[in-house]
Amino acid sequence: MQTGEEMGDQKIKNMEEFAAVSGISRPTISKYFNNPESVRASTRARIEDALERYDYRPNMFAMNQNRKLTKNIGIVVPYMADPFFAELARTIEQCCIDAGYRPTLFSAHGQPDLEVEILDNLRSMKPAGVLLAPLGRASDRSVIEKFCNDVPTVLFDSVLQDLGLAFVGSDSTQFARLIVDYLCRTGEPPCFFEMKTPANPNANRRKQGYLDAMEHMGFAPCIFQAEGTGWDFEEIGRREGARALQTGQFATNTILCSNDRLAIGFLTACYELGLRVGVGEGCQVRVAGQDDHPFARYTSPPLTTIAQDYNAISRSSAAYLFNAINGAETLYETQLFEGQLVMRSSA
C-alpha cells in the first residue's frame, strides 16, 4: 500500500473542501491561514490536525488577490554574484521567514534598467514591504522615490539620502578610521586605492574617512583613482592596480583599498608584478581592504580588512521593516553599524 501518506487521500481543491473535512467553517480557516494565532488554541489544533491528514495549501493567487496587505516581502540586491550580497540576502531571507513572511529575492545584476524593472514587478506583487540595497549612483532616484512612496521600503548597504523608511548600513567613516589607524600604527601610512567613479556611495565616505584619519594622524594622504565602471571590481583592481604600481603612484608601501573586491584584484596585480605582499620579512607591500568579503580569508596572503556586521545589518533592517509594517509610525532613521578590524597577514 503505497497510495499516499494517510487515509484521507482525496485531493482537497479549495478551502471550502478543507473546511468540510476539518470540521471548521471556511472563514475561520481563512483566519487561521492569515494568522494562526488569531484562532483559539483548540481550533488551531483541529485545523493543524486536518492539515497533516490532508495536506492542503491555500491558493496563493486567490489568497493575495483581495488581501489589502500580503505577506510578501521583496529583497533586492544590486549584484548577486558578489557573495557579500548573497550572504546578506540569505540572512535577511531567514529573518523574513522566521517572522512569518514570504521573501522573494531579486538581483539587479548591476544594471539600472533591471533595477527599475524589478521594482515595477515588485509593485504587482503587492508586497507588505521591501528591503532594498540599491545600485547606488547608477540607480534612478526618481523611480525609487516613487516606489518608496507606494511601498514600505527599508534601504540597506547603500544609502539614497532620505529615501525609504530608514537606512541601515555600516559606518564607512569609522571603517576608514579604524583601518587607517591600524595601518599607521604598524607601519607606513596607507595610500588609498579606489575607483574614480564608484558604484556605491559608501565609497565617498570611505575616502573622506581616509582623508580625515590621515589628517588626524598627521600624515599626507595619497589617493589613486582607478578608471573603469561596472561591477567587475576584481578586474578593475587588478588592471588599475598594476598600472598604479608600475607608474609609481603610491607614496608608501601600504595600500588601503576602498573595498575587498578591489583588494582581491590588487593582490593579483601584486603577484603578477612579483611583489611580495604581507608583513613578514621580504615583503614589499602591505594591502588592506574593507568589508570582510567571504573570500578575503582565502586570498594569498589572507586579507586584512574591516568586517561588516552582516548579521546586525540584516536583522536590523528586517526588524525595522517589520515594525513599520505593523503600524509603528516611525521617523526616518539612519542606523550605522561599526566594523571590526580583522587582522590577517596581508597587512
Added chain:
Amino acid sequence: MQTGEEMGDQKIKNMEEFAAVSGISRPTISKYFNNPESVRASTRARIEDALERYDYRPNMFAMNQNRKLTKNIGIVVPYMADPFFAELARTIEQCCIDAGYRPTLFSAHGQPDLEVEILDNLRSMKPAGVLLAPLGRASDRSVIEKFCNDVPTVLFDSVLQDLGLAFVGSDSTQFARLIVDYLCRTGEPPCFFEMKTPANPNANRRKQGYLDAMEHMGFAPCIFQAEGTGWDFEEIGRREGARALQTGQFATNTILCSNDRLAIGFLTACYELGLRVGVGEGCQVRVAGQDDHPFARYTSPPLTTIAQDYNAISRSSAAYLFNAINGAETLYETQLFEGQLVMRSSA
C-alpha cells in the same frame, strides 16, 4: 504642470477600464497580455498606444488564478553564495526573460529542508516550468521525484539519475581527462584532492575521470580525501589541505583539486605553510582546479583550471525547458558540455 506623464491620468484599476479607454474589448486585451503576438498588428498598436498613455498593468494574482499555465518559471540553485551558481542563475534568468517568462530565483543555501520547502512553495506558484540545480547527495530524492512528476523540470549542474525532463551539465569525465593530461605533459602527474563525502555527485565522476586518465597515462593514482561536510569548501580545502601537506599525503608535487573552491582553500593552505605555488623556478607545488570559478582568475597565483561552459549550460537547459513547455514530447535526455583548459600560473 507636474501632475503625471500624460493627459489620461485617471488611475486604471482593472482590465475593464483599460479596455474602455483603449477602445478594445476586454477579452482581446486579455489575449494581448497572454501573448501579444496573438492579436492583429493594428490592434496591438492601439493597445500599446493606450498602454503608454495610461500605464495599466494587469493584476498578477487575478491573472494567474485561473490560468492553467502561468508564465512563471522557478530557478533553484543549491547555494547562492557561490558565485558560480549566482552567475549560472543570472544567465538563466536572462534567458527566461528573453523568452517572455517571469523567472523567480531560489537558493537552498545548502540546506536540504530548505530545498524541500522551496519546491513546496514553488508548487503553489503554478510554474510553467522549473530549472533546478539540486543539492545533490543531500537532496531528498523522493520529494524531487514527486515534484518532477507534477511540474516540468529540467535539472542542471548536478544530476539525479532519471529525474526531470532532462539533465544539462558538464562532462566531468572529460574535465578530469583534460586537466590530468595537461598536468602530466607539463610536469609530475597529479595527486587528487577531493572531499570524502562530496555534496555534488559530479565529484564522483571527476574522481573516476582522474583514475581513468592516470591509468591511461600509465601513472599510479594518489587520492586524498578531505574530511568535512557542508558547503564551506574553501575552509575544508584550507584545513584539510594543510593536514594533507603536513603529513605528506601527496606522492608528487602536483595537486588536482576536485573543484575550484577546494583549490582556493588549498592555495591558502600552501601560502600558510610557506609553499610557493606555480610553475616558475622556486615553486614547490602545482595546484589546479576545475570549474573556472569567477574568482579563480584572481587567486595568487591565478588558478589553472577547466572552464565550465556557463553560457551553454544556461542556454541549453532553458531552451530545453521552453521546448517541453510548448508541448514538444521529448524523451529524457542528458546533455553534457565539454570543458576548456584555462592555463594560468598555478600549474
Added chain:
DNA sequence: TCCAAAACTTATCGCGCGTAAACTTTTTGT
C-alpha cells in the same frame, strides 16, 4: 451559576481576470 465577551458559523458579496459560446466585423486569396 450566570452573563458578557470572545470565538465560531452561516450566508453572501465581490475581487480581477480567464475562458467559452454565439455573433459581427475585418482581412484574405482568387
Added chain:
DNA sequence: ACAAAAAGTTTACGCGCGATAAGTTTTGGA
C-alpha cells in the same frame, strides 16, 4: 468583387479566497 477565414465583440460564468454582517455557541470571570 466575393466567400471563407481570421480576428474582434458581447455576454456570461466561474475561479478561490477575503471580507463583512448577523446569528449562535463557547469561554472565562465574578
